[in-house]
Amino acid sequence: MTNPTAGRGRGVRVSTAVVARLRERGVDVVTIEGRTPGEALDQAKRAVRTGTDCLVAVGGDGLVNLALQAVATTTTPLAVAPAGTGNDFARLVGVPLDDPVAAADIVIDDRRRSLDLGRVGNRWFATVLSSGFDSLVTERANGMKWPSGPSKYNIAMLLELSRFRTIRYSVELDGHSSDIDATLVTVGNGPSYGGGMAICPGAVADDGLFDVTIVRASSRSRLVRLSPTLYKGTHVDLPDVETHRAARVRLSAPGMVAYADGERFTPLPVQIDSIPGAVTALVGTTAWSDRADRPR
Template identity: 35%
Template sequence: MPRSVALLVNPSAGGGRALRALPAVEAELTRLGLEHRTTRTTSLVHAQALAREADDAGRVVATLSGDGLIGAVAGALRGRPAALMAILPGGRGNDFARANGIPCDAVAACGVLVTGVPRALDVGDVDGRTFVGIASLGFDSEANRIANEAPSWMGPMVYAYAALRALARWRPATFDVAVGHDHRTFRGWTVAAANSRAYGGGMLLAPDARLDDGRLDVVLVAPRSRRDFVRSLPRVFKGTHVELDSVTVLRGPEVRIAADRPFTVYADGDPIGELPVTVRAVPGAIHVLLPA
């Protein structure tokens, strides 16, 4: 059982979902006999400072949030061999929790702090910035921007809404992608570097990606038309879109990406870089309590 827990809460996560769950989470931690200290974060930088302080004090760092705060805390604890994280889902998508078998109910997830086992997981790196899920760009850049500006009451539906809104103004781009000696230039929609399987509230963009293999699954998406894109969208939730001729998956520890026009790279729901970028996998960079 953890010695003590530093609970970091993003008050705005999931449209306030994390904050609404907080009283029940604190009550459950007390019931489980876990000494804990709660802090509401004011920014990702603030959260990173709190995470380092908690680790220095020998506390397990638990996040009650969405994937954005998880990625920020992972960046703060990355490379600290004694640091230990725990995940209490409190966002709209909670894809990192889902990929690791953590209950999507925050109160139920508290039990993992007692019965879970530490596991070394990879993180992704975009020119020095850390993410835990999927870094993507192109069509995804516009869809992520729209999702972040959408009203909080939409919940997980926001990702489908954002994709359909982005569709109206999208025009394909030419991407230059290099994974090891495999160098490709193609006209398409999206390039994604996946450390984990899912994003966007359960979209299995990279269904075979693993969090402990030291590699990225690089997904290249090039539908022939808007109609083809719309038809393929439901398949992403099952991961069967990778069987289509319009989708290519490459694998390697590093990918270099450029395009014929500027794009913001998003990861874990937040902007993380601007093209051109180098994305790489960092093996075993964090230790996370996961269900036994």
């Protein structure tokens, strides 16, 4: 299942290499490349219904999210050959980001792990759901016709910083409610989003719980100072950040939108449920489940 536009055309190159490697090793491969996401999802669901041995998503986190909608709660395993910009699901399951042949070999090796998923209504996600400053930046960037590429997001971030404000959230964690002023609320099934930012560094993808990170930074300067700590996950030690664990999260804030797996999910309010073992993933040797430093 390929997104030909992933990584500015990298998806096609990665798909070609993956298919060639699988066929070289004797695997029967059927390719899925719909003209629209809906058409691709219909083809993927049809393949799952008719008994495919595995669904391989060749693309970024957005395509992985689309593939999840076909395989969640089935016995069909999901594999990934990363070709996008974020590739946080690939990080989670230990797939090399720049080696399509190695990604194909992980499919052949057939190392299976059960993975929890987050569910919002009837839609699934695997990594992180977020709402706040980051979703405001994405919403603004998506509405801009110029410029294109990464600079669009940099400009959108500067514009949102110029009108920085905290957001009044109602947060409910496993039935316990509170009203808070926050900059960002994230719900992590996995630890990272946005291309390796460890926003929920303690998240474990098979423990039946989300890690919830709440950033309360109350000024532009405090938010900017916090930003460099996100990739290492050390922000959770700062006084502006608090963390929680819960199996069910409800979020509400006026005018806010939730993004998950890099995709626009839904306006708030939203209920997010952790569903244990909702999908089987084919993993590499550095998957979350095999890391010596995995949180306990």
